[in-house]
Amino acid sequence: MSKFALLFLLVFFGGIGAALMYSSAAAFGVYQLVYLLNPDDRWWSASIPGLRYSLIASILMLLVLGLRYKELTAISPWFRHPTFKWILFLLLLYAVSLSYALVQVEHKKFLIDFLKLVVVIFVAYKLVNNERSLDFILWVYCIGCGYIGYLAWTVGRNSQGRVEGIGFADGHDANGVAAAIAPSLVLLLYYFWQGSVKFKVFSAFFGALIANGLVLINSRGSFLAVVISSSIFVLFMVFSRFQKKGQKATALFVVIFGVSGALYVTDDLFWERMGTLQNISEDEGRSSGASRTEFWLATFPMIADHPKGLGISGFQLMSSQYIREDIIGGVEYRAVHSSWFQVLSELGWLGPIILALVIFSLFKSSAKAKKYLVGSKDHSAYFKVLAIECSVVSYFVAATFIDRVRAEVFWWVVLFLMIATNVYYLKKVAKGGAEKFDEN
Numbered sequence: 001m002s003k004f005a006l007l008f009l010l011v012f013f014g015g016i017g018a019a020l021m022y023s024s025a026a027a028f029g030v031y032q033l034v035y036l037l038n039p040d041d042r043w044w045s046a047s048i049p050g051l052r053y054s055l056i057a058s059i060l061m062l063l064v065l066g067l068r069y070k071e072l073t074a075i076s077p078w079f080r081h082p083t084f085k086w087i088l089f090l091l092l093l094y095a096v097s098l099s100y101a102l103v104q105v106e107h108k109k110f111l112i113d114f115l116k117l118v119v120v121i122f123v124a125y126k127l128v129n130n131e132r133s134l135d136f137i138l139w140v141y142c143i144g145c146g147y148i149g150y151l152a153w154t155v156g157r158n159s160q161g162r163v164e165g166i167g168f169a170d171g172h173d174a175n176g177v178a179a180a181i182a183p184s185l186v187l188l189l190y191y192f193w194q195g196s197v198k199f200k201v202f203s204a205f206f207g208a209l210i211a212n213g214l215v216l217i218n219s220r221g222s223f224l225a226v227v228i229s230s231s232i233f234v235l236f237m238v239f240s241r242f243q244k245k246g247q248k249a250t251a252l253f254v255v256i257f258g259v260s261g262a263l264y265v266t267d268d269l270f271w272e273r274m275g276t277l278q279n280i281s282e283d284e285g286r287s288s289g290a291s292r293t294e295f296w297l298a299t300f301p302m303i304a305d306h307p308k309g310l311g312i313s314g315f316q317l318m319s320s321q322y323i324r325e326d327i328i329g330g331v332e333y334r335a336v337h338s339s340w341f342q343v344l345s346e347l348g349w350l351g352p353i354i355l356a357l358v359i360f361s362l363f364k365s366s367a368k369a370k371k372y373l374v375g376s377k378d379h380s381a382y383f384k385v386l387a388i389e390c391s392v393v394s395y396f397v398a399a400t401f402i403d404r405v406r407a408e409v410f411w412w413v414v415l416f417l418m419i420a421t422n423v424y425y426l427k428k429v430a431k432g433g434a435e436k437f438d439e440n
Contacts, residue, residue, distance in 0.1 A: 036148065065126055078126070094114060101314060102313075103313040106311075110312045125418060141184060142188055142206055146206035148210070149213030177217065182222040183391035185211065188207040189387065226394065228394070298323045319332075389417060392414065
């Protein structure tokens with residue numbers, strides 16, 4: 001048995017034991033582990049029993065919630081956080097659109113997958129309900145991303161200069177993988193700054209693996225995601241009025257360290273591809289940057305003809321009728337290549353409105369949490385919430401160039417911020433009898 005296989009089995013079954021006897025958050029940690037390691041598709045899969053690991057992890061989460069439901073509900077009632085109702089509205093809209101979706105089989109399949117994902121988000125919110133468990137799931141995510149970075153290094157680039165075969169169960173596209181791991185870097189930046197020496201070493205080690213993986217994958221959207229999210233966080237470190245000794249010096253060190261590391265791990269192929277950022281195409285061999293914009297703009301006449309949306313995979317079915325032949329490149333089925341236009345094409349105008357309300361309520365709640373933390377003078381927690389906000393921004397930037405609105409990690413980063421709001425604000429306000437959380 002390979003060392004990876006043995007380690008996976010030890011952590012998997014150890015996590016089950018920890019979830020049942022020690023911490024409910026361990027159940028979601030096991031689920032994260034299975035998703036990120038994707039054992040069924042790895043080279044070491046032949047060395048492990050042929051179990052349905054994802055199903056087992058999902059059942060474990062439901063079992064732990066069932067066993068401790070009364071206790072967990074008292075701590076983390078779902079609808080105390082306003083974002084949940086908008087997530088349910090979005091799910092309901094996908095369910096209603098099944099009746100008129102153009103590709104019924106695909107819509108039904110992905111609707112069921114999205115339903116399962118929403119259930120996971122609801123359950124995980126209750127399971128992860130304190131600061132220690134929040135740190136735990138963030139570290140599980142970062143370590144899993146570090147494994148993906150290591151995997152990219154061992155697989156290497158193919159003849160087209162891309163890394164393939166390291167994807168997840170819900171998507172194998174390299175750009176989707178890069179988008180999934182990009183948000184972890186700003187979280188590791190926070191832990192590098194605020195953590196002990198041990199956690200600084202861990203942050204640097206896993207950050208290096210992830211950064212190198214992103215360089216090998218050569219995803220321009222994820223490169224932008226990392227630059228924007230990390231820049232926002234560092235700027236807050238430098239210019240925030242909440243300063244502690246050595247904070248600005250640390251920010252300067254992080255910038256110098258990050259730039260030096262980037263120059264060390266990047267190569268000519270990476271910078272050649274990043275030099276074409278103005279041409280945001282998915283495949284230069286078949287389409288130009290202008291064609292990507294053409295794909296986005298084609299959504300509007302589609303929705304004019306189908307105001308309620310085309311359903312899942314509807315854009316691909318209709319793409320050849322709305323995009324010029326010289327742009328579509330002789331390919332009959334083309335995706336819209338943007339999560340925001342994806343939801344517009346699938347659900348019509350109501351879809352982006354509901355998704356915008358998800359995002360608005362999410363960030364409005366986190367803004368109130370940060371305000372509360374400032375008043376409590378808990379500046380470390382303030383910057384943790386800020387780092388999680390930046391991780392959400394990171395995925396959203398990357399998602400602008402890929403169709404991943406129903407992806408696991410899209411909703412994980414949303415979940416992380418919802419949990420942080422609950423841990424650092426909602427629970428404390430409920431206990432202290434302070435002003436109630438008000439979305440309006």
